[in-house]
Amino acid sequence: MYRQNRIKAVKSGFICRLGSGNTSLETVEMSNHLKCMENPVKIRQYPHKPAQVYLYGTCLVDSFYPQSGLDAIDLMTRQGIEVIYPQGQTCCGQPAYNSGYQSQAKAVALHQIKQFELDIPIVVISGSCGGMMRHHYQSLLADEPGIQSFCDRIYEFSEFLLHVLNIQLTDTGEKERIALHTSCAARREMGSHNTSKKLLEQLSNVELIEHDYESECCGFGGTFAVKHGDISVAMVEDKTKHLLAAEPVRYISGDWGCMMNIDGALAHQKQPLQGEHIASYLLERIVGKARWKAS
Amino acid sequence: MTQFKQNVKRDLNDPQLRDNFRGAMDYLMDKRQAAFTDEDEWTILREQCKRIKQRCLLKLPQLLEQLEENLQRNGIKVHWAQTTEQANEIIAGLIAKAGGKTVVKGKSMVSEEVALNDHLEQQGVECLETDMGEYIVQLAKEHPSHIIMPAIHQNKSQIGKLFAQHIDGFDYSTDVDTLIKAGRNVLRDKFCQADVGITGVNFAVAETGTLCLVENEGNGRMCSTVPDLHIAITGIEKVVETLNDVPPLLSLLTRSATGQAISTYFNMITRPRQPGEKDGPKAVHLVLLDNGRSQAFADEELRQTLQCIRCGACMNHCPVYTRIGGHAYGTVYPGPIGKIISPHLLGLQATKDLPTASSLCGACEEVCPVGIPIPKLLLRLRKESVQPRADVPQTVQGQGAGRKPIEAWVWTLWALVHKSPRLYRLSTKLLTRLSWLMPKKLGPWTVARTAPKLAAKTLHELIDEREKQGKNK
Amino acid sequence: MTNLSARNNILAKLKRQVAGTDYNNLPKESGFDYPKLSHQQQLEQFVAHLQNNHAQVIKTSRAQIAEVVGRELKSLNIDKLLYGKNSQYSEEIEALPTADMKCRVILQPFDFVVEGEAKQNLFDNTPAAITGSHSAIAATGTIVLWPTVDEPRTLSLVPPVHFVIVDANQLYADFTTLINEQQWHNKMPTNILLISGPSKTADIQQTLAYGAHGPKKLVVLLLDC
Numbered sequence: 001m002y003r004q005n006r007i008k009a010v011k012s013g014f015i016c017r018l019g020s021g022n023t024s025l026e027t028v029e030m031s032n033h034l035k036c037m038e039n040p041v042k043i044r045q046y047p048h049k050p051a052q053v054y055l056y057g058t059c060l061v062d063s064f065y066p067q068s069g070l071d072a073i074d075l076m077t078r079q080g081i082e083v084i085y086p087q088g089q090t091c092c093g094q095p096a097y098n099s100g101y102q103s104q105a106k107a108v109a110l111h112q113i114k115q116f117e118l119d120i121p122i123v124v125i126s127g128s129c130g131g132m133m134r135h136h137y138q139s140l141l142a143d144e145p146g147i148q149s150f151c152d153r154i155y156e157f158s159e160f161l162l163h164v165l166n167i168q169l170t171d172t173g174e175k176e177r178i179a180l181h182t183s184c185a186a187r188r189e190m191g192s193h194n195t196s197k198k199l200l201e202q203l204s205n206v207e208l209i210e211h212d213y214e215s216e217c218c219g220f221g222g223t224f225a226v227k228h229g230d231i232s233v234a235m236v237e238d239k240t241k242h243l244l245a246a247e248p249v250r251y252i253s254g255d256w257g258c259m260m261n262i263d264g265a266l267a268h269q270k271q272p273l274q275g276e277h278i279a280s281y282l283l284e285r286i287v288g289k290a291r292w293k294a295s
Numbered sequence: 296m297t298q299f300k301q302n303v304k305r306d307l308n309d310p311q312l313r314d315n316f317r318g319a320m321d322y323l324m325d326k327r328q329a330a331f332t333d334e335d336e337w338t339i340l341r342e343q344c345k346r347i348k349q350r351c352l353l354k355l356p357q358l359l360e361q362l363e364e365n366l367q368r369n370g371i372k373v374h375w376a377q378t379t380e381q382a383n384e385i386i387a388g389l390i391a392k393a394g395g396k397t398v399v400k401g402k403s404m405v406s407e408e409v410a411l412n413d414h415l416e417q418q419g420v421e422c423l424e425t426d427m428g429e430y431i432v433q434l435a436k437e438h439p440s441h442i443i444m445p446a447i448h449q450n451k452s453q454i455g456k457l458f459a460q461h462i463d464g465f466d467y468s469t470d471v472d473t474l475i476k477a478g479r480n481v482l483r484d485k486f487c488q489a490d491v492g493i494t495g496v497n498f499a500v501a502e503t504g505t506l507c508l509v510e511n512e513g514n515g516r517m518c519s520t521v522p523d524l525h526i527a528i529t530g531i532e533k534v535v536e537t538l539n540d541v542p543p544l545l546s547l548l549t550r551s552a553t554g555q556a557i558s559t560y561f562n563m564i565t566r567p568r569q570p571g572e573k574d575g576p577k578a579v580h581l582v583l584l585d586n587g588r589s590q591a592f593a594d595e596e597l598r599q600t601l602q603c604i605r606c607g608a609c610m611n612h613c614p615v616y617t618r619i620g621g622h623a624y625g626t627v628y629p630g631p632i633g634k635i636i637s638p639h640l641l642g643l644q645a646t647k648d649l650p651t652a653s654s655l656c657g658a659c660e661e662v663c664p665v666g667i668p669i670p671k672l673l674l675r676l677r678k679e680s681v682q683p684r685a686d687v688p689q690t691v692q693g694q695g696a697g698r699k700p701i702e703a704w705v706w707t708l709w710a711l712v713h714k715s716p717r718l719y720r721l722s723t724k725l726l727t728r729l730s731w732l733m734p735k736k737l738g739p740w741t742v743a744r745t746a747p748k749l750a751a752k753t754l755h756e757l758i759d760e761r762e763k764q765g766k767n768k
Numbered sequence: 769m770t771n772l773s774a775r776n777n778i779l780a781k782l783k784r785q786v787a788g789t790d791y792n793n794l795p796k797e798s799g800f801d802y803p804k805l806s807h808q809q810q811l812e813q814f815v816a817h818l819q820n821n822h823a824q825v826i827k828t829s830r831a832q833i834a835e836v837v838g839r840e841l842k843s844l845n846i847d848k849l850l851y852g853k854n855s856q857y858s859e860e861i862e863a864l865p866t867a868d869m870k871c872r873v874i875l876q877p878f879d880f881v882v883e884g885e886a887k888q889n890l891f892d893n894t895p896a897a898i899t900g901s902h903s904a905i906a907a908t909g910t911i912v913l914w915p916t917v918d919e920p921r922t923l924s925l926v927p928p929v930h931f932v933i934v935d936a937n938q939l940y941a942d943f944t945t946l947i948n949e950q951q952w953h954n955k956m957p958t959n960i961l962l963i964s965g966p967s968k969t970a971d972i973q974q975t976l977a978y979g980a981h982g983p984k985k986l987v988v989l990l991l992d993c
Contacts, residue, residue: 359778431972479981585774
């Protein structure tokens with residue numbers, strides 16, 4: 001049977017794009033071939049390092065995983081920039097948007113954009129919420145004046161660290177093997193698999209191992225996991241199987257949605273493997289485990 | 296439990312089926328990947344093909360008229376069907392008029408869509424599928440589980456048993472060459488005897504009045520060459536403007552579908568048999584089917600559904616399809632494309648589970664050779680599905696079929712909370728303080744996962760505290 | 769007539785939606801610029817694709833057609849060959865029985881209409897056929913046939929072995945180039961056929977098998993001298 005000579009990792013598309021499809025084909029570099037075309041692919045231009053940024057913490061981090069938010073702030077503060085966390089932020093609106101309740105999503109989305117009035121970057125510590133705010137707001141809030149410039153200010157955390165801060169990480173941790181899980185929206189709308197990978201590769205003592213079907217969805221998908229629980233379970237069971245087979249000591253992700261799903265399944269299977277948000281992981285690697293824990 | 300969810304449960308719990316699909320999808324994904332090695336070529340070709348299809352759709356009514364005019368001039372008769380019933384009547388009528396008794400069929404998903412075989416068999420016409428995969432599926436009295444590889448849900452030992460049961464003198468074997476040879480022998484006699492051949496169409500060229508067929512086996516050539524009567528059936532969206540539109544679409548079609556640079560055969564039919572010619576059908580007919588396509592056409596966003604060239608790449612890369620297989624969908628077109636086309640063919644009432652059965656991972660859109668934004672269209676259908684019902688639906692039949700008053704109320708309440716920072720902070724604070732009240736079992740979530748734990752304090756609170764202590768200055 | 773009203777209903781519905789469209793401002797459809805290959809490189813590409821698709825390619829010359837076909841038929845243990853009289857290469861093919869060979873080949877001209885007994889005979893008693901070709905495509909390893917009265921459509925379809933003669937001078941870089949250089953849109957024949965290998969299927973557990981319904985074997989005589 002074919003499966004015996006397995007493919008190592010399923011790569012469906014190509015890796016260097018920041019997005020795909022109709023609305024959001026973006027890239028960091030442009031080849032000569034692509035330059036000849038009539039604008040199907042946009043180049044994302046990155047600004048110089050700003051003095052201030054906003055942090056968008058996401059509702060999931062707010063109530064379940066606040067440490068990741070604090071770590072993201074610490075990490076960016078260490079780079080000499082001021083991080084502003086507007087207390088009026090709530091949720092990007094994706095849950096309602098993905099469920100078809102667009103007017104409800106719109107009301108919530110409108111509320112978010114009012115919380116970020118300064119013309120400075122908005123760093124989102126989730127590729128999925130970042131994709132929502134960077135790409136889907138453009139159609140959801142198409143009538144809203146200034147929506148494009150708001151969307152242009154959205155950066156996924158690892159993208160911001162790599163391309164705007166040009167961060168240089170000095171690894172102080174012990175040698176270890178890790179795996180990376182990128183959420184599908186982060187991968188396909190924000191290109192976070194590339195930026196996360198490049199950041200993790202800066203860590204000299206960290207071995208990033210690829211796992212089978214790395215680009216395949218973990219089965220979270222928001223309300224999908226509840227509405228079609230059976231399918232979602234089948235997907236997350238496979239995802240945990242492939243992660244475990246790669247034998248990492250932990251796996252890293254930029255999205256707590258996926259990690260809530262995968263960690264939940266791993267814990268249910270009584271597996272010790274757990275996920276770590278990339279913000280926390282990077283901070284821990286540069287300040288050392290003890291100091292990170294103390295914070 | 297809805298039919299779809301019952302199907303899903305049944306098929307998820309069939310390890311053999313799961314294995315068959317996983318193996319097949321791995322194979323097809325690998326094949327496709329090997330066929331696209333130059334990222335720039337893929338990006339440019341895909342954009343070109345998307346634009347070709349969008350242009351042809353923008354010109355659809357005039358291209359259909361041009362196609363009809365040119366086909367008729369070439370001697371190919373054109374028929375129009377708004378519904379599946381009309382399509383079946385037209386085809387049955389043509390066969391009856393020609394006194395046809397035996398039909399050989401090339402692979403055609405549109406003929407599955409109208410359930411042509413059932414209709415013809417009721418009329419006493421023997422209708423034999425001749426694509427190997429379709430033949431297997433017909434023997435097993437099943438339906439295709441994949442639009443390109445219909446029998447992908449069966450493995451060779453299952454097919455060996457099926458052949459042993461149905462083909463006279465065939466001894467059980469799992470040798471694929473032996474199996475194919477057995478199929479070939481049965482079907483070869485039928486090609487020779489049949490008086491009617493029915494096929495689908497991959498591209499109908501308006502400029503020249505030409506029907507194009509893509510295939511590997513040669514059964515499509517047999518069906519469109521050997522019997523005296525050839526009837527082709529296709530959806531109205533398959534028309535392209537010029538011959539020049541064909542090569543890029545063909546290239547992406549075969550590479551996306553099976554990783555082939557081109558299919559073994561590409562058959563371009565422009566006329567029935569001409570005086571002096573020694574073979575070819577004496578009469579050729581084309582049936583153009585609407586069946587809900589004009590509904591999708593009526594909305595600019597949903598119209599993109601009709602760009603589809605039926606390569607099947609979206610299903611090959613879909614993590615949901617890979618696990619539940621093609622039959623669970625309960626529709627002729629499974630997988631991501633099935634989820635966005637079926638609501639137009641059948642209405643949302645009958646398909647309301649489909650748009651929600653996706654994690655919106657976007658693998659389908661990523662590989663779609665004509666750039667259909669499938670996740671976006673799923674979102675749009677979700678929106679149509681939960682809208683208030685209307686006697687005259689604005690865009691999709693069955694609008695509001697998925698609407699549950701409680702769910703709508705919950706989302707409204709959710710929006711109320713999330714657009715008010717005070718209500719939001721109050722509720723998250725309450726939630727985190729009352730986390731001990733949170734049940735350990737959370738419905739489908741905790742079937743295979745532990746419940747997530749709420750933090751002791753929210754990020755909002757923690758940052759507030761920090762700022763008060765002047766730590767974050 | 770329901771048929772006519774169906775037509776008018778469908779067209780009316782569609783026309784309503786695109787009324788007033790400005791067709792002069794459609795987005796440009798630029799294609800990919802493939803690297804230009806020399807004739808020699810194109811030949812190599814053509815052969816590589818065909819071989820990859822399980823076709824047998826023999827480089828030869830017009831003068832050697834009979835000899836090559838005879839040798840191949842002998843190795844396949846076939847003594848009958850269906851061909852088109854008065855076709856492109858009929859003179860060369862007709863030299864076959866007299867060619868210097870130990871086994872005799874019976875040449876059957878395709879001089880019958882495909883019906884009744886002749887049709888049955890074509891399906892049951894025709895082990896091999898030979899045709900010329902109209903042109904060929906390098907990019908995909910494709911042979912283009914324009915079947916004619918002398919070399920009808922079933923000649924390249926029904927017999928299990930198909931010999932096809934391809935003139936290397938008729939090789940085009942890709943399908944688009946071929947269509948445009950030959951202005952196909954002005955002169956489409958009854959049928960055009962693009963062939964890129966022997967008939968095949970992977971419908972049973974993704975396992976390739978050849979000779980599903982069309983020829984199991986495709987032997988390409990590439991006239992390259």
